[in-house]
Amino acid sequence: MTWDYAPAPESRAIANLKPSYRMFLDGEFVEGSGEPLKTINPATEEVLAEVSTASASDVDRAVKAAKRAQDKVWGPMSGAERAKYIFRIARMMAERSRELAVLESLDNGKPIKESRDVDVPTAAAHFFYHAGWADKLDYAGYGPNPRPLGVAGQVIPWNFPLLMAAWKIAPALACGNTVVLKPAETTPLTALVLAEIIQQAELPPGVVNILPGAGDVGAELVNHPGVNKIAFTGSTEVGKIIQKSLAGTGKKVTLELGGKAANIVFDDAPLDQAVEGIVNGIFFNQGHVCCAGSRLLVQESIAEELLEKLHKRVSTLRIGDPLDKNTDVGAINSRDQLTKIQDLVATGEAEGAVRWTSACPLPDKGFFFAPTVFAGVSQAMRIAREEIFGPVLSVLTFRTPDEAIAKANNTPYGLSAGIWTEKGSRILWAANQLRAGVVWANTFNRFDPTAPFGGYQESGFGREGGRTGLEAYFDV
Missing domain, CATH: 3.40.605.10 (Aldehyde Dehydrogenase; Chain A, domain 1)
Incomplete structure (x- = not known):
């Protein structure tokens, strides 16, 4: 229904x-x-x-x-x-x-x-x-x-x-x-x-x-x-x-x-909770967030299931009038920024990544871009390396925890990261390995004036x- x-x-x-x-x-x-x-x-x-x-x-x-x-x-x-x-x-x-x-x-x-x-x-x-x-x-x-x-x-x-x-x-x-x-x-x-x-x-x-x-x-x-x-x-x-x-x-x-944060989902993560965190991590504020979780690293054994859940959830996001209390994703801040997002997304397609874009209707006026997820992304692609600063998610996979950390740290940035797992020991291990100023565990984009932030x-x-x-x- x-x-x-x-x-x-x-x-x-x-x-x-x-x-x-x-x-x-x-x-x-x-x-x-x-x-x-x-x-x-x-x-x-x-x-x-x-x-x-x-x-x-x-x-x-x-x-x-x-x-x-x-x-x-x-x-x-x-x-x-x-x-x-x-x-x-x-x-x-x-x-x-x-x-x-x-x-x-x-x-x-x-x-x-x-x-x-x-x-x-x-x-x-x-x-x-x-x-x-x-x-x-x-x-x-x-x-x-x-x-x-x-x-x-x-x-x-x-x-x-x-x-x-x-x-x-x-x-x-x-x-x-x-x-x-x-x-x-x-x-x-x-x-x-x-x-x-x-x-x-x-x-x-x-x-x-x-x-x-x-x-x-x-x-x-x-x-x-x-x-x-x-x-x-x-x-x-x-x-x-x-x-x-x-x-x-x-x-x-x-x-x-800037940032190009990795959001790492291990195979023991609560997937429904992780999907909500992924959506919040990249589509909050239209992706105009320096610490956005724009690189999703998913353990290979659960990648197919997670992507299916993610597509279903993203399809429910409502794009439109920012003053409507039902709106989930508002307008891109400027025409220049919209053009940059469009150019990088076109590059992602040209480099061979598999694009999925929500079929949500967009307003006739204004600067809007539908939430987009790229699968089949490699480390060498621009969409995995450059900050897009828009509602665009790149999905990469890993097999072992060590590979996840290596991929997460393979970036010139180091502002934030996310970890999704039920094991406290794995959270502490991964947080200690990640080169990022802020590391969230089983959540994302949580801020408080009492906590320092930086990269x-x-x-x-x-x-x-x-x-x-x-x-x-x-x-x-």
Whole structure:
């Protein structure tokens, strides 16, 4: 029996969408001197709003404002007082959570149930968590009276716009630093509403500055001599450019870059549970996840059965309007990203992998791509090596646990991995063998502000979240 779902759209009016947005500099919303950009709804291709952007002179003003605020107000302020401001931001984010969720889905294309149930609550949780650290830093394990670095320049991606802003801003503030943040050019809106919240929370002027713009604005921020620390989340290619440009400058850097995670299913795994984890691992947020489980490694003896279950489950996923509460897979964030996904999928077919794509109907407008699974994938294929950053899964098989680990580690990345087995000893053995910053066991894509997150190799370095993540914002 099949069930039909009546449309259950969330009202876009809740987003309080404005026709134009301005950048946030030194406590005020001001016009940027860069060329304004138009941010669009990827599900409909309609223009949502015009957003002013920063220029080099605006970046300079913002860094100087942040430096002044750090020297005179935020740095000398007691941790207990800083905690009050951070906690106030968290409370106000929670109070405006529905508004933020709808705006995120409009601007980004992700399903409302993900924005509502994952992105916004976790973003608020990062501020709540770090507010608790602000007056306890002497006991964080970094010595008595650890010193802040100064001005943190932060550049975030388009896949989790509000959540990435929270990951960056909350620990920086808790440790006594000030912030200049550049959101992604395709998804600036929730960061600018967060700026409204920061202003309403009466954070001292200059403590947080948010400057929309394209890559040139990010480059100006990264290379500004007044910035003491850079935190970047984005592509490995840009991460390499940043690392090269900052070599020898003395600036502290954390890079959270791309990934090609292996999700390993052993022959004793609970298959129905594993299928749910596989689906969550690759189709959550349309596959726009740096730690997505985009390589499925299945023990050969169960591969046929698992693939049959997986195809059946993926066929039930609903693709469509991100504001519909029934939607499982929303819109690809941009036309450029959709083209990249299409090109890599075509390459997979050309190289001989067996493509299976869900027969789900796609909307007539917008940037959509149906969930796709490739079987018969070899290690040499591009779809097994390159980050597709879309709802595309590559399936490889293995015979022995040692072969599974060898294949999982045969990648230049090292951000995350998953293990599916009923044996605790095998979980511990495999986790110890895998070269990945985060290893999940019998689950996938679980995040918590108390747990550090980060990668190895071309997935970057440094950790964000937890007590460990505080170190990136101390002069230690």
